Amino acid sequence: MIIRGDEPEQIALLKKLYPKGNYFMQGDEAIAYGAIFAGCRFYAGYPITPASEIAETMARELPKVRGYYIQMEDEIGSIAAIIGASWTGLKSMTATSGPGFSLMQENLGYAIMTETPIVVVDVQRSGPSTGQATKGAQGDFFQARWGTHGDHPIVAISPISVEDSFWETIRAFNISEKLRIPVVLLADGVIGHTREQIRIPDPEEVEIVYRKLPKNEKEAKYPFGDVDGSLVPPMPLFGHGYFTHVTGSTHKETGLRDVYTPEVHIKLVNRLHKKIKKHEKEIEKWEEYFTDDMEILVISWGVSARPSLGAVLKAREEGIKVGLFIPKTVHPFPGKKVKELAKKVRAIIVPEMNLGQLILEVQRYVNDDVILKGVNKIGGVPLTVEEILREIRGV
């Protein structure tokens, strides 16, 4: 029995179990609830700090909505299991942190190549290696983008608060289902473990998307083609008698392996890229503050976006004309928008909890005459308003 998430019984169940209203919870829990509201009914994972509360919440809540929880033997198995489950039609998710995310990279590539919708949550923690296991960080910006090998597109989303974690998880599922692509939720340990008040909506307020299925046998014969011009092929689920063949090797539109013909590889990999490019508008999301009259721009993401907003508000009180740009979809990066904003300012400041990652992406869209400065902090302690404000005042 496949649950899409929008059945009347499921809606009624959600209303009963999680009545609309204010709740006090951690970011990790908000991710789990967001997933359940998005229709996720399969979770496989392996414990790791600071992501374990997602697994614990899923283990407790999923059976209530007839969903499945499995603790696998490792992270490689976890992402493998959710890919397998996704081919049976279950909306599926796993969650981990740095070291576990590293282990998942090979199968993340597999999900990209086989166009399997899944959501992979990386609650970023300090690194490299085991690092400060319990401390949050933002060091996986590029691991999310380039961690798996080969030329591949990726979608990664980064929430900025506990409530945002709920909604961005839903958005991650919707993009993943709509475009048949794995979506990475680049959360972080600080928000993951912070408790805040969030509003749980009525399930009807939540827009949910379910993948396109083949309308007939003919469509099902081309699970990796472009049957309707959207570049997103309908997904013939296992168990429906379609005899679908799925492989991570280069394949033709029918799914059959062909690793020798250059054109087959070129066509497939280019379509994977074009598919994302074509739907960029629907994938992109950002927040903008005071960008109309700004002379200085702050660009920040995830956990660092909030002290950044605090600093911008304070600077405004002091009469400094500063604006703020927060990419919520961090990959594909909204470079065009940044380029446009960068033309208006003399300086750009990029606060993040790492030694400079987002700033490298920003740099590609900024002319030499703009001062570009990072505010970087590692050690597991989030940036403060004061630390960012100091830099704003300084430029």
Add this chain to the structure above:
Amino acid sequence: MAKEIYTRYKMAKYLRKEALPTALCPGCGGGTVLNAFANAIDQLKIDPRDLVVVSGIGCSAWIASPYFLADTLHTTHGRAIAFATGVKVGLPDKKVVVISGDGDLAGIGGNHLIHAARRNIDITVILVNNFIYGMTGGQVAPTTPFGAKTTTTPYRNIEHPLNIAEVVAEAGASYVARWTTAHVYQLIESIKKALQVKGFSLVEVISQCPVQFGRRNKMKEPSEMLRWFMKNSVPISKAKNMSPEELEDKFIIGEFVSRQRPEFTEELNKLIDEVAEQFGLGDEDAD
């Protein structure tokens, strides 16, 4: 040539014609395994629509996908069982079968193998043990006999091989059997049993890779390898009364375990029914 073979071959209806001829070398044991599996499916009258076949990476992985005409998932190296776990949970009423090599399932994928057996999830694994990494050109495998030559043990192998069937039986599987490609009828019977058992089942097939293993170990011809299997196979009943020294270099064949234990997907669904009843719709007293 290929066409002639498959039009005459009774099991051809189970094969994905567009993918033929197979890429397996002439004389490879993989063909025997494919044949045995197709015959088992045919004899049990399993509709291929009720079948999902999953494999990893290696020559033996090709037996299942692309060649078998069912839903087929060709995964990353070593991970087939983990992928199959997700498939089985989503489709508990279908037969989920993993066919792959010893390097794939017991080397890089050994962890998944043991834990799937422990969990006792209803998946049938057909593990093709050819003592070698065939696809990558004949490197040492976790099953390579002590003293054997491979491209990465050019002098001789100084490691001990893994006894896969015993390990999986010990880990908790419901059904474990081992045969060689020289025991085709017994192999078919075991695959049939494995497919019918509710729980994790493993059929280990000792298979010839004349090209990468035989050639380097004085058995260039497939027939020489089959004779080697015949000569050195000992039924498990007989092996029980033999000393470890006598059993050195022998292939113990037969059924290792056949038992009933609670199965994972069934338990998972039972648990969900219980929880859903406690919290679900209609039960107004639930908190």
